[in-house]
Amino acid sequence: xxxxxxxxxxxxxxxxVFAPAQTNPLKSMKINWLQLSFGLVFVVLxxxxxxxxxxxxxxxxxxxxxxxxxxxFRFALLFTLWTSVTATLLAALIAIPAGYVLSRQRFPGKAxxxxxxxxxxxxxxxxxxxxxxxxxxxxxxxxxxxxxxDVVFSARGVVVAQCFIATPFAIRAFKQxxxxxxxxxxxxxxxxxxxxxxxxxxxxxxxxxxxxLSGLTMTWAxxxxxxxxxxxxxxxxxxxxxxxxxxxFLNMSIGDIQFAMSVSMIMLFLALLLMSLFKFFTxxxxxx
Amino acid sequence: xxxxLLEVADLRVKAGxxxxxxxxxxxxxxxxxxxxxxxxxxxxxxxESLAGLRDIAGGRVCLNGxxxxxxxxxxxxLGFAYQDGLLYNFLSVRENVLFGAxxxxxxxxxxxxRRMEQLVESMGISHLLDRSPKNLSxxxxxxxxxxxxxxxxxxxxxxxxxxxxxxPQTRHAMQLLxxxxxSAEGLGIIHVTHDFSETLQLGTRVIIMNNGRMEQVxxxxxxxxxxxxxxxxxxxxxENIIRGIIRKDNQGQLWFVLENGxxxxxxxxxxxxxxxxxxxxxxxxxxxxxxxxxxxxxxxPPVTAVNCWEAxxxxxxxxxTHVDVYCDGKGLWRTSLSFFxxxxxxxxxxxxxxxxxxxxxxxxxxxxxxxxxxAMPSKGFKKYVF
Numbered sequence: 001x002x003x004x005x006x007x008x009x010x011x012x013x014x015x016x017v018f019a020p021a022q023t024n025p026l027k028s029m030k031i032n033w034l035q036l037s038f039g040l041v042f043v044v045l046x047x048x049x050x051x052x053x054x055x056x057x058x059x060x061x062x063x064x065x066x067x068x069x070x071x072x073f074r075f076a077l078l079f080t081l082w083t084s085v086t087a088t089l090l091a092a093l094i095a096i097p098a099g100y101v102l103s104r105q106r107f108p109g110k111a112x113x114x115x116x117x118x119x120x121x122x123x124x125x126x127x128x129x130x131x132x133x134x135x136x137x138x139x140x141x142x143x144x145x146x147x148x149x150d151v152v153f154s155a156r157g158v159v160v161a162q163c164f165i166a167t168p169f170a171i172r173a174f175k176q177x178x179x180x181x182x183x184x185x186x187x188x189x190x191x192x193x194x195x196x197x198x199x200x201x202x203x204x205x206x207x208x209x210x211x212x213l214s215g216l217t218m219t220w221a222x223x224x225x226x227x228x229x230x231x232x233x234x235x236x237x238x239x240x241x242x243x244x245x246x247x248x249f250l251n252m253s254i255g256d257i258q259f260a261m262s263v264s265m266i267m268l269f270l271a272l273l274l275m276s277l278f279k280f281f282t283x284x285x286x287x288x
Numbered sequence: 289x290x291x292x293l294l295e296v297a298d299l300r301v302k303a304g305x306x307x308x309x310x311x312x313x314x315x316x317x318x319x320x321x322x323x324x325x326x327x328x329x330x331x332x333x334x335x336e337s338l339a340g341l342r343d344i345a346g347g348r349v350c351l352n353g354x355x356x357x358x359x360x361x362x363x364x365x366l367g368f369a370y371q372d373g374l375l376y377n378f379l380s381v382r383e384n385v386l387f388g389a390x391x392x393x394x395x396x397x398x399x400x401x402r403r404m405e406q407l408v409e410s411m412g413i414s415h416l417l418d419r420s421p422k423n424l425s426x427x428x429x430x431x432x433x434x435x436x437x438x439x440x441x442x443x444x445x446x447x448x449x450x451x452x453x454x455x456p457q458t459r460h461a462m463q464l465l466x467x468x469x470x471s472a473e474g475l476g477i478i479h480v481t482h483d484f485s486e487t488l489q490l491g492t493r494v495i496i497m498n499n500g501r502m503e504q505v506x507x508x509x510x511x512x513x514x515x516x517x518x519x520x521x522x523x524x525x526x527e528n529i530i531r532g533i534i535r536k537d538n539q540g541q542l543w544f545v546l547e548n549g550x551x552x553x554x555x556x557x558x559x560x561x562x563x564x565x566x567x568x569x570x571x572x573x574x575x576x577x578x579x580x581x582x583x584x585x586x587x588x589p590p591v592t593a594v595n596c597w598e599a600x601x602x603x604x605x606x607x608x609t610h611v612d613v614y615c616d617g618k619g620l621w622r623t624s625l626s627f628f629x630x631x632x633x634x635x636x637x638x639x640x641x642x643x644x645x646x647x648x649x650x651x652x653x654x655x656x657x658x659x660x661x662x663a664m665p666s667k668g669f670k671k672y673v674f
Contacts, residue, residue: 191339
């Protein structure tokens, strides 16, 4: 028993002697002010986005199912889907060769051409709409009418406006996709017996597939949400050139907030879906 | 007698601001030709031009006597492999190997499948056939790339730095494999590299490239001992490059005299000069001596001795197989000895020694300007047989 007490006493002494000095953890903690301030920005930003989306849900949840059954909504949804998909496919048809040429070729005036192609990105959509209206109305309108291809104030106008706005995004994305491919992979394929066209189909496109799909997703997203140029070129006509964006605008302007909110929620879901697709394609490209 | 497989005449290629010019050579059917040069010398541009991957501004390329100068790459039937394998990650290894056969519509041919199986077996990659190239090592990728290039039996295999991205052990294994492919497949190989040791180990002939032009053509060992230009000498690592001038003595004999005038080498003969022609008196020249050809001994040089001089050991560097000794005496000289020889001499830094070189080991090149490829010793060096 005595021995035990002696041991305990020695242990206590040792503990007193050798234990590290008790210090205030807050004092010893070094604060990285840079990380802290940057972190704060992220917290505020995340909170803002959550509040934005949450607000839409809270106000838009009302009679959501009734809106889904509304013929105007159904028209706008289907119209938006087919016009945006058509515009995206047209943009891809233009952007794949354009992106490839800009990526692989060097020619005089290349920088100027690239700048011209980027103009719809920086130009206000309303201005793009006015420019398209002038070109496809007074300038080329008669020719287009002769071939029964009227664009102004028609569904075709919606596709043209969406395509015009979305194509520069596609060109940029595809150019980057082709830039990321080692040209020597194409050269090896040529020596193995493939012609230039076959190399593009059998090597270049499969290699760029992930980037092209992610670029297409972003292009579609851009076409889906297009409003300004569409409104000017195709007009804002209920059940005729009414895309989802136009539907929100029309119903907000007549005070049908519930309809506008529900459509906004649908567009939000679509945006989230497209972003997920984009991230999926981007990550699959990275893992290759 | 082997036939001429590839003939290149006055080839001229523009690649951006770079100009490849005056390329002239013939390649025999069984040759292993190495194109050697530093980065930016035009080696890869030359190789890609032969493959049809670059627009040719002038000259002619003939394969088996047929002019292929402006044939597209797919019609040339030449194999090509780059340094990092460059496999298609969206295909399996099997599909990669068969990619060339697929291009020519022969991927399903039983003969081609049999050939592929034999090839991958001999190259030790048969166990990789169903794997993705993403998971292969550098050596495995390179083997697959070689199998893909030679599957359709090209007559010439073009290799762009095939060993430079590999670790030393894999590189050695790949060198053996390349030798095997060269002899077993009976094809001509053109191998681009910046590594002279690869040239010595693999090449039957070498072209040294510099700034878009051919600097020298010859047998690798010939180039090793007798570089034709100062550039070649420096690039292949000639240890002693000394500037001087040619002088004639009273008896009419030619001597190489150091720039400071107090050390003579000679008497010179036709064999002393790379071009096989005796130089003119007072002509500037460059003396080239391999470190292993300078003899290092105890003691002072005899008064009447020629090609012999006094020096002091400044630095000694031990390598894995030999000792490099830097001596200071009328210039800085590098000699090379085996460990055994060095230990027997019992010398150290600061000791006075006698250096000497045999007249037959003296090699001189012109000390003026650029040396033309046409005047290279591949034609003039008849006396050196290895």
